[in-house]
Amino acid sequence: MNEIKNQEQLNDFLQKYELEPIFNENLLPYLSLFHFEQGENICSQGDAAEFLYVLVKGKLKIYTNSVEGKTLILSFKTPLEVIGDIEYVQNIHFINTVEAVSPVTLIGVQHHWLKKYASDFSPFLQFLLKIITEKFHLKSNSMSLSLMYPVEVRLASYLLSVSFDETNSPVNKQLSSVNLTDTANFIGTSYRHLNRVIQKFCEDGLVERNKGSIMVKDREGLQKLAIQHIYE
Secondary structure (H helix, E strand, C coil): CEEECCHHHHHHHHHHCCCCCCCCCCCHHHCEEEEECCCCEEECCCCCCCEEEEEEECCEEEEEECCCCCEEEEEEECCCEEECHHHHHHCCCCCCEEEECCCEEEEEEEHHHHHHHCCCCHHHHHHHHHHHHHHHHHHHHHHHHHHHCCHHHHHHHHHHHHHECCCCCECCCEEEHHHHHHHHHHHCCCHHHHHHHHHHHHHCCCEEEECCEEEECCHHHHHHHHCCCCCC
């Protein structure tokens, strides 16, 4: 993580996403711009939540770990998205781990400044309410779609989400086979069935499996099969 000391760039993001009315004048001096490289954690499950982050560039992966040590990917996020909103409202530790799928840029503000200057600021509170309710709506849709669509559609959508950023540029063309158990859990199928579907994708020229990894070969073919990005 690096803090970007560039007020002009921060102002550009605030204007681009119309965030200036959300953060009042007293709060604006305490906003910071952060950069995370691909693979870095923005926050980890169980850590104390000190910042609220607004994603303004890049793609994030949100996942949780069970007490048995299993990883379950919950969703992928692109701008505009807020990380730590529920934790701020509930005053709790981070409930999930958030990882950068691609290089990402976030606006961050510490909780104590929010509580001092925005706890009764209506535009900020309405913004939080909108973000949180949208998350519940998208999660409900995602669960419904995941149950409705066959594994082929779910896997294609997953591969697109994990391999390309918000501009459809490749960020991770290979998916390690050691993660296939987590992938099977995430899309709601068995490891054995997942392997059968991957083999079919290989035969159709959509992906290539080689030396413990899966490489996306035909992004357009996967997009046609996926119909839409279920997990975004």
